[in-house]
Amino acid sequence: MAELTKEKLLWIYERMRLIREFEDRASELFAAGKIPGFVHLYAGEEAIAVGMCALLTDDDFITSTHRGHGHCIAKGVDVNEMMAELYGKASGACNGKGGSMHIADVTKGMLGANGIVGAGGPLACGSALMAKVKDTDQVTICFFGDGAAEQGTMHESMNLASIWKLPVVFVCENNGYAQTTPAHYHCAAEDIADRATAYNIPGFSVDGTDLFAVYEAAEEAVARARRGEGPTLVECKAFRYYGHFEGDNLSYFTEEERARNRERDPIDKFRQRVLERGLLTEEELAEIDDRVKQAVDDAVEFAEEAPYPDPEECFTDVYVSYP
């Protein structure tokens, strides 16, 4: 693994903390009745989105899942616009027409959270195909969950990407549960990464709570994609703090499991490592902690004050043109 610059380490910590702060606040706001609809929170999985997106530029693409806030933040989507979108406001990233499950910013290469499990695989093949046909070096990262791993679309997509040598990195975020159903029940494989063999592509299973492990896998997979050598499957094993969606009481988790999860918190682990090795200082981290808290405070204020869309907006944006 190449040495991470101080600037990159600060960016990583800031993004991970911003995701956590955003998600914790979204949970409170949902409970307070401020955010309507379905909300699926990413807390616990921060190292995956951030470790992966650390290798990308705005010209690269990601496809996301129903649990998409973390991917947005890691890819640089504006948190004010994100929060306003969760509120259904006109200033939202999608003008309030998408909500949490469809939050997107194509100008940042974020091709959308997705309400359909496993739907991002084919779309990721598409942005990667565009890059291949136009002969650019753009890479697409396709985030999908362990639940999506059992969808036919993911198998089709990994096979298609392999035979066409598409510049995609398939990142399975294995948080252990498809809604409430554990991976050891729904998945016949020990490691989802083992399936890479069947598509004749490299596959790694890494600790998704270890930023450095994720980054190392990302480095190799993204480089391979940029070289035009085709896709890689990276399975990141992690956990989620919150339920499948907000309102889920997590009855299927045991106390021991929760305690175990708290001990492998990805942000704590990152802090510990950078402090132990003297890569960053307590002051630098504290400064970021304050900054992200302020950023989320500002985002909530922005969302609260933003107007709702005009009723006429219901009828726009269906087509580019429709006589």
Next chain:
Amino acid sequence: MTNRTLTFREAFNEAIRLEMRRDPTVIIMGEDIAGGAATHLEEKGEEAWGGDLGLTKGLVQEFGRERVRDTPISESSFIGAAVGAASTGLRPIAELMFVDFFGVCMDQIFNQGGKLRYMFGGKAKVPIVIETLIGAGFRAAAQHSQCLYSVFTHMPGLKTVVPSTPYNAKGLMSAAIRDDDPVIYFVHKVLLDTSGPVPEDNYVVPLGQAEVAREGQDATVVAIGRMRLFALQAAEELAQDGLSVEVVDPQSLSPLDEETILESVKKTHRLVVVDEDNPRCSVATDIVTLAAQQAFDYLDAPPQTVTAPHTPVPFSPALEDVYIPSAARIVEAVQAVTG
């Protein structure tokens, strides 16, 4: 017009060829659209089939395998890939071999392709064409013979076109490729060998524009796709009895040229809609509703529909011929509304 005659198949192929020459971002992919990928044929720059029914013949020789891509039998992945590529800068054409296969990939068509723009607040566009074979008459039985365009027409975000002649086959394809929205282009397999005049230039037939295929005074017959041919036959027969029938071909179902249909109904005061799709929640019932809501006072008789029955398509030729609407049934329906 032109003296040149092409088959529907040739006109379809020519539209794609001209658009691919005009715009390097146009690509096409589907199962065996060239055929023989990774065999000795590919090494020789040749194709095995050029599509199951030869619709895409010769494209790979001109444009190469990068832009003319054989796919695995994985409709979800390659149609979804076409959606993803469209939203990031290409203009892909994806072939869904038979429309009856939409069940395996509909999510990518209606939940992704048809909704991305709206869900993203207008900040994306999806210029994709999905071309697909429809229609009975090939003795291809229940899973290779339906029309089903009503299903897609129902869905916001998708546009639907049903060409009926070599002329509009070419012009609608060019328009569909240039359009910035997802267009589903339905090809009736029985029309492929029909021929007609097709100009050599790269023209478009605008989406959302109907064509009056025959002018008349006594009744309006709106006929979709292949049904236009039967309606014209029926009109010819009825002319012998002194009845003057106007035949309107919508060409596009979404957007629908309501104006041309309503103008015709207001002129003739009688309406028959001919549609090979199944009758419930169909384009035929939609057009009847249009007339009832917007031209009720002009109607001198209850509108009639001539459609397939509400059944799957049977295999036996003896049964399939019963399934498909006929010129004789159109004659009867016109006689009923004018009698």
